[in-house]
Amino acid sequence: MTDKITAELRTEFGKGAARRIRRDDKVPAVLYGHGAEPLHLTLPGHDTMLALKRGGVNALLEITVDGKDHLALTRQVQSDPIKGFLEHVDFVSVKRGEKVLVDVPVVAVGEAKRGVVVTVPIAEVRIEVEATKIPESIEISVEDADAGFQVEAHELELPAGATLSGIEDDEVVLVVAHAPTAEEVDAELSEAEADAGIEKDAPEATDSE
Numbered sequence: 001m002t003d004k005i006t007a008e009l010r011t012e013f014g015k016g017a018a019r020r021i022r023r024d025d026k027v028p029a030v031l032y033g034h035g036a037e038p039l040h041l042t043l044p045g046h047d048t049m050l051a052l053k054r055g056g057v058n059a060l061l062e063i064t065v066d067g068k069d070h071l072a073l074t075r076q077v078q079s080d081p082i083k084g085f086l087e088h089v090d091f092v093s094v095k096r097g098e099k100v101l102v103d104v105p106v107v108a109v110g111e112a113k114r115g116v117v118v119t120v121p122i123a124e125v126r127i128e129v130e131a132t133k134i135p136e137s138i139e140i141s142v143e144d145a146d147a148g149f150q151v152e153a154h155e156l157e158l159p160a161g162a163t164l165s166g167i168e169d170d171e172v173v174l175v176v177a178h179a180p181t182a183e184e185v186d187a188e189l190s191e192a193e194a195d196a197g198i199e200k201d202a203p204e205a206t207d208s209e
Helices: 015-023 045-058 182-195
Strands: 003-009 026-033 034-046 060-065 068-079 086-093 100-111 116-119 124-130 138-141 150-152 164-166 172-178
Touching: 003 045, 015 086, 026 045, 034 060, 045 060, 045 068, 045 086, 045 100, 060 086, 100 172, 150 182, 172 182
Parallel strands: 003 060, 026 086, 100 138
Antiparallel strands: 003 034, 026 034, 060 068, 068 086, 100 124, 116 172, 124 164, 150 172
């Protein structure tokens, strides 16, 4: 479902204007694309934050400006690193049925067998997909998966009509392997220390009474 947001056109610019907007619990934003002049907007802060949380990294919003609706794909979100509030959002205008290139996270779901470790060497993939069908993530089930299980790019379940971009079909995106034992971890650590020229001091002898 696409969240609907009503925006105002922004006429003041600069750091001072942006601070005044944020003090009013609003967010400065820009909407560009399709060769049109960029629209500089002011969005309601709380509603925008909730919409971006629901939609994920590629949230699709329907933004109403002066009575006209714009389908807007989130491109960049700037947030305060400490307080977390939104500082600025960039959107690109899209049309229903139009295909876009987006990066989507790859997520393992389910519980693999005991004694194994699940790794996702390719944490996100780029897909070409209709703007209204962008998934929040691409899930891979590892339920009861044992060591040796792996998934290649061509095996990913994509939305209808979507295609992978910038990745070979046989690239491995998820691997299930035996979890290393404590002895194996110690051996790898010792080998790494030896390669780095790190020598451990021998434990000091203590006098027995």
